[in-house]
Amino acid sequence: MTTQTTTADTPHTTTADERTGLIALPPHIARATATAGGALTVVSAFLAWTWTPAFPGDLTYYGYPGGLQWLVLIGGALTALFGLASYGVKGTRWLVPAGADSAIKLSALAAFVTAWYTVIAISVQLGGVINLEPGGYVVALTTLAALVGALALPFERPHLLPADPEDSGWDQFKHRAGNQWATVKAALATGPVAPARKLPGYVEILIITAVLALGLTVFTYGIGTEYDELFLGFLMTAGFGLAALNKAGLIARVSGLTARHRNVAMIGAFVAAAAFPFTQSDDQYATIGVNILIFATVALGLNIVVGLAGLLDLGYVAFLGVGAYAAAMVSGSPSSPYDVHLPFWAAILVGATVSMIFGVLIGAPTLRLRGDYLAIVTLGFGEIFRITVLNLDGTSGPDVTNGSNGISSIPNLNMFGFDFGAAHTIGGFTIGRFANYFFLMLLVTLIVVVVFRRSSESRIGRAWIAIREDETAALAMGINGFRVKLVAFALGATLAGLAGAVQAHVTYTVTPEQYQFAHVVPPNSAFLLAAVVLGGMGTISGPLVGGALLFLIPNKLQFLGDYQLFAFGVALVLLMRFRPEGMIPNRRRQLEFHENEEAPATLTKAGA
Template sequence: MTENLPKNPAAPKSTALLWTVVGGSIATVASTFLAWTWTTAFPGNLTVYGYPAELQLLTLVGAVLTAAHALSALGIKGLGWLTPTGARKATWILALGTFATTLFTALAIIVELGALVDLEPGAGVAVLAAALAAIAAYKLPDDTRKASPAKELPSWAEILLIVVVFAIGLFVVTFGIDTDDSEPQLFIAYLILVGFTATALIKSGLLARVSAITARNRQVTVTASLAAAIAFPFIQQSGDTYTLIAVNILIFATVALGLNIVVGLAGLLDLGYVAFLGVGAYTAALVSGATSSAFGVQFPFWASALTGMAASLVFGVIIGAPTLRLRGDYLAIVTLGFGEIFRIAMGNLDGTSGPKITNGPNGIPNIPQLEFFGYNFGESHTVLGIELGAYANYYLLMILVMALVIIVFSRAANSRIGRAWVAIREDETAATAMGINGFRVKLVAFALGAALAGLAGTVQAHVNTTVVPENYVFAGPVPPNSAFLLAAVILGGMGTINGPILGSALLFLIPAKLQFLQDYQLLGFGVALILLMRFRPEGLIANKRAKLEFHENDEQPAVPEPRPSEESGVGTAKAGA
């Protein structure tokens, strides 16, 4: 009977294309062990045979991931878990990312050294092989399907998987932060590959499956994430050089989480939020024993932190009480005015234009380092046989601060008042009709967000050892400022915890690493936000409500029912009798 069944003509073609992808990826991997240029004048030393440099390592990783996904589509045993919702899109995105990374490196060599002849044959092989894999992956038939229920894993296996995932994430983040600032080519190639890889993992359904496992093991996930964050300064190869970037990212992310309460949960557009960060920083500087402080007092850090939070909270109430009856653009304009008033006022409290409190434009310098029970944060210390510099000390402190902010945010969002914030955000008129006191609820959000920003400001003052008004503007070349904070919340995903953290990391790390593009930062962020609003309006990490709202009219891919004589997926053709 099987002799009369019609064969699927697409199966041999699909199999051939998949093996072409695998072959191109293997050739790309081999090319990374060849020299790509003849001179060490190009950063990264791509002249060595038999040992991939960092730029070549990125191409190697992309090619390996592409080959693995193609083999998964071929039905190779043990690799099916890579593509729960289909292999074609993920394979093509990975192949395209590998090609883009490789082509960028080759073009950078030509531009940097000035001639095409500066490329060694290894670079040509890499570009051609990566292009071949990308073209073959593009021509694959679409095999998008609904993910089948995942096989239940033993508890120990799920815990091990979570540990491995966070270990890989720690390595990827550390690799990006540790890239040499004098080699922007490496960081740009890193961004290209990470961006394509993340997109591919989403399209393949693998990220959703891992997220389901982490949701089932919430305590293990929290412990693993905390352990990975704490381990960061201990694995730094360059000492304290790049830990300062991590500290500033954490400060930026903490403030963004506070703004996320105001914008993401309550739906209040605040364009002057950075002023609350400044209130906390100035308060801590005035009461921490700085030589130029007008008060001449020195509180312990816990007291200065509480004082900074209280001052920011009071300012939040003072500003919010008369303005939160406004809505939309009117509220945004008022908060923008408050931010500018704060900056100008701090510049005028110099003893000439006003009382001598903040030293005007000169700010408050020489803020002393923190000290807990004899542990000076400004000095290096040896912990577990590893020397931690001053910024590593502040990094660990900010981990604790961010953990506190995350707990406050999550508890508030899931509480009764958090549900009231969401109701106000969705429809204030309907929420008021249901008995919610809109003004009071919004004032609580404004005050809580301001207090969290003030807490971050107290640490920022000690990290920078100087507080000046120019640090707290609406828009400027160096984050955090109000525009960058709002962009971080929108880019990452409003109303979530991980979203603003990811957005803050991207918006701080990219300008810090690509300083040669400083004049074009705002243009770049504007283009990025336009593209984001077009293709992913819910943000990089969206909550379920936002994702459903923005994609409720999207058409779901129709998956035809396979005939008895046809294979149910790419590369799983049944041999006819």
């Protein structure tokens, strides 16, 4: 049996052997096995997996999932849902605009990895498989069956003809257009694809609201995991689950809705973020929340320099330190060499202004450099800043920064009679110190997002993108490259200074060790750059998501000790290998990365 896949120029014949999955099973049996396995996995989550509550999460109950069982249940439910969608069940086809087979494989893998990790952890920690209850064996078998069925599903890749290097520009354009059309047709042929249906505006807004609520739930769950096994299971389920949603085309479909309602999506996102402190009973996780916002906001500021203007800055954390030190010196700290106590609005302006000045002073003589040379210079600036503040202690140099002791005992903010250091009761919820600063930092984040959005859409933003794409061509078109890059450098430094002023009050103290190029605890320049690249350069939500992950994961992986950075590095290498454009990519950069292969953006939108 053969099927015909036609490209722009010649037909390609795909044999039945090429269409089989990794395991040789008929497609209808494979799909039924995966779907049934996912449904049975959901049932197995309601059984007891072990007889003793000694394993974290107490998986001894029948009829009520606990801990890791909830994560396996989610993986099984996604597998069953995508399986039903592959049959064209009414009400499910909207979820798989790009086809269900790849999504089934990833969701089945999520359930399998999490379930088997739990079963193995129970056996190792409690001393053998004898400690498993029947539910433990059942979930192991059902997830294995679902994975076997998923891996047996047909795998089809559109066959594209290589471009002839001697073709003219018009011929290459026709060839690429033909290949993209062939890709769309091949994607449409892989299974039942739901046609895009125009939804009423209020329905689209309700969908956006539901997605934001789900995002808040996932974030709150991840940040509030109480033991290491649960957080590792959460990472597995969330990672493979999001990959499954992406392969199904659902994330792209939701992104299209948010693009149509950008203002509603932005306001909803900040409302959801503002609801986070009300989900916490104490300041334990609100502390992590405010630090995540600081780190993510600084990453967004760096995105102007790296993502929009294409300037590789390896010393950006120094501008965060400049803003923090400047604000700390004028905030009334007893260890400050200056007897100045300005109100916060003035202190944050001082921090932002001083950072901007440093950005101009550093950028003016160095921004005529490009690429690696600029990276080396900015790396040097970061180290010079740290060594300078370390030596301005009154012994090695003038008494300005108090040396290695830093500036400590920075007083809490008191704005309009509202004491940020005291707990307050709002609507029956007690909001502690770090929750107060969380709301303040959320306001700063909103300012940074608005500045980034307006700048990127302005004339100067288009000039930054032109410089990033091809500086020589941009200069030939009349763009003043030096001035444009200097504006990007100064604006990025200013936004970092804003976040640094808040950070100084949140942490009570600023020391030189906080602003190294690379160390285990973020923020530092290496993690900031990784957050921008990991999240997606040139986007707003990319660095925010990347920054949140790069702060949360190291904070939760401290139990790995010396292996923490090793595990983290392996994860980054794998992500950059399989998704180099980042988790939330800019459309132009995504097409650049996949120019000579099947473009995920094209496949994802195949059914739209």
